[in-house]
Every structure is written in structure tokens, then in C-alpha cells.
Amino acid sequence: NAGVTQTPKFQVLKTGQSMTLQCAQDMNHEYMSWYRQDPGMGLRLIHYSVGAGITDQGEVPNGYNVSRSTTEDFPLRLLSAAPSQTSVYFCASRPGTGTSTDTQYFGPGTRLTVL
Amino acid sequence: AQKVTQAQTEISVVEKEDVTLDCVYETRDTTYYLFWYKQPPSGELVFLIRRNSFDEQNEISGRYSWNFQKSTSSFNFTITASQVVDSAVYFCALSEASRGSNYQLIWGAGTKLIIKP
Numbered sequence: 001n002a003g004v005t006q007t008p009k010f011q012v013l014k015t016g017q018s019m020t021l022q023c024a025q026d027m028n029h030e031y032m033s034w035y036r037q038d039p040g041m042g043l044r045l046i047h048y049s050v051g052a053g054i055t056d057q058g059e060v061p062n063g064y065n066v067s068r069s070t071t072e073d074f075p076l077r078l079l080s081a082a083p084s085q086t087s088v089y090f091c092a093s094r095p096g097t098g099t100s101t102d103t104q105y106f107g108p109g110t111r112l113t114v115l
Numbered sequence: 116a117q118k119v120t121q122a123q124t125e126i127s128v129v130e131k132e133d134v135t136l137d138c139v140y141e142t143r144d145t146t147y148y149l150f151w152y153k154q155p156p157s158g159e160l161v162f163l164i165r166r167n168s169f170d171e172q173n174e175i176s177g178r179y180s181w182n183f184q185k186s187t188s189s190f191n192f193t194i195t196a197s198q199v200v201d202s203a204v205y206f207c208a209l210s211e212a213s214r215g216s217n218y219q220l221i222w223g224a225g226t227k228l229i230i231k232p
Contacts, residue, residue: 033219042119042206042222058219090160103150104220106160 002026006091006107013081013114021076021110023091031094032074033058033104034066036087043090049074081114088112117142119209121223128197129231136192136226138207144168146212149183149190150220155203163205166190194228202230 007022025032033048035058045058049068063085065077074093078085088111092104118141128134140149151163164174166183174181178195194201207223 040124040224042208042224043220044222045219048219088158103162103165105162106152108159111158 004091004093004105004107006089006110008110009108010111011113013078013112015082015114017081018077018079019081021078021089021091021112023074023076023107024072025074025091025093025105026072027093027095027105028071029093029095029105030071031096031104032068033092034064034074034076035090035092036060036085037090037109038087046076046089078112083114086112086114117144117209117211117221119207119221119223121205121207121226123226124224125227125229127229127231130199131196133193133195134197134228136194136205136207136228138190138192138223140188140190140207140209142188142209142211144211144213148210148212150208150210151181151190151192152206152208153203154206154225160206163192197228197230199230199232202228204228 004025030051034046035043037043044060046060046064047058047066049055052068052071055066055068068074088109090109091107094104120139147168149166153161153163164181171183180193182191204225204227206225209221
């Protein structure tokens, strides 16, 4: 198992550019989520998905879109990048959505800089 | 409202000292889960422990131990005989079981632990 994989590891964008952060997991997990981590703060939830075809907003969804066409993949799209989106982005997955086995497994992160 | 507070922004100790990282949480749920994650300088997030609200037994894993006290809403983490490799940022997190929460994680701001040789 590769676990949770994220690409790219680093990315620099100019204001207004769009891009997609990729996330994939090979553990057949139902639940996937995207977090951003800013200095001095814990992780904040951007979007999450409880299964293929189902997504919902987290705490800080503005400026980001997601889709979940397959169980394995959960890409995060920045439509028009802004400097405020400079952050480290983590994708996570966990086995179920309503069970006690809810330990989340994290990808290695994507460090995004928007100039 | 749910909240996790890690009041210690940074702790610095000399190797072999014991160190305790504090975590205080707020929730209205009776069923919830508490977690600790480690983020070493390399940046990845490493799961350390999960505790459910009905299990107040303390847990020990090698040099790591966790003290869960519902009476004070705390879930503190102690490293005994610290080592340089323990240097990292440690996060405490809360997951509620209430309807609609989808067991989302609420994170503390993290405590940066520096172990000096």
C-alpha cells in the first residue's frame, strides 16, 4: 500500500493562476478530506467527502473546489490563486464515516506559494 | 462549541528530561475521540494515539504516556527521558460523534518541542 499520496510536493503560482492539487489513496477509504496548515495554527478543514460523488464544505472552503468521482481520488482545485492561499495542504483519509475506526491517515503535504 | 487548546506554543528541554505537553478540549458531546499527532521537521503528520471518551485509562507506549482526565477536559502527553529525535510539533485533536459532525477533526494550534542535546 502506498497509503495517501499527494502531488506535487511544492508549487509556486502567480496570483490569478489556477491549479489542481492531487490526492489519492489505495486503502479503499470512504472518507477523504483536505486541510490547510498555516504557521502557528492547527490544521483547518477545507472540504471533505464521505464517499464517491459526495462532497461538503469544511471550515475554510472559499476559493477551493473539490470533486470525488472515484473512491481513490480527491483533487483540490484552486480556481484563481491568491496570496492568502499560500499554505501547506494536507490530504487525509480514513476508513469509515460513522464508525469508531476513525484514525485519519495523512499524505506528505503540498507546500504552495502564491506570489 | 468544540475547541482544542494547546497553551504551550514552544517548549525547550535538555535531552533525558521528562516533558509534558498539555491539551485542553471543549465539547458538548458525550461521545468523542481525542488524538495526538506528531509533525517532525520533515513535515509529515504521524498518528500517535486515539482515545475515546469512555476510556479514561492512562496509556503508556514506551517512553510516551497519555493522561486523559474528563473532569478537567484534558488529554496530556508526557515524554519520559526525552531524546533529540522527539523534537517536533505535536498536535492534539478532537473528533465529535454527534450527528452531522462526520467525525471531523478539530485541531489545537500545536506545541513545538525542542530537545537540546
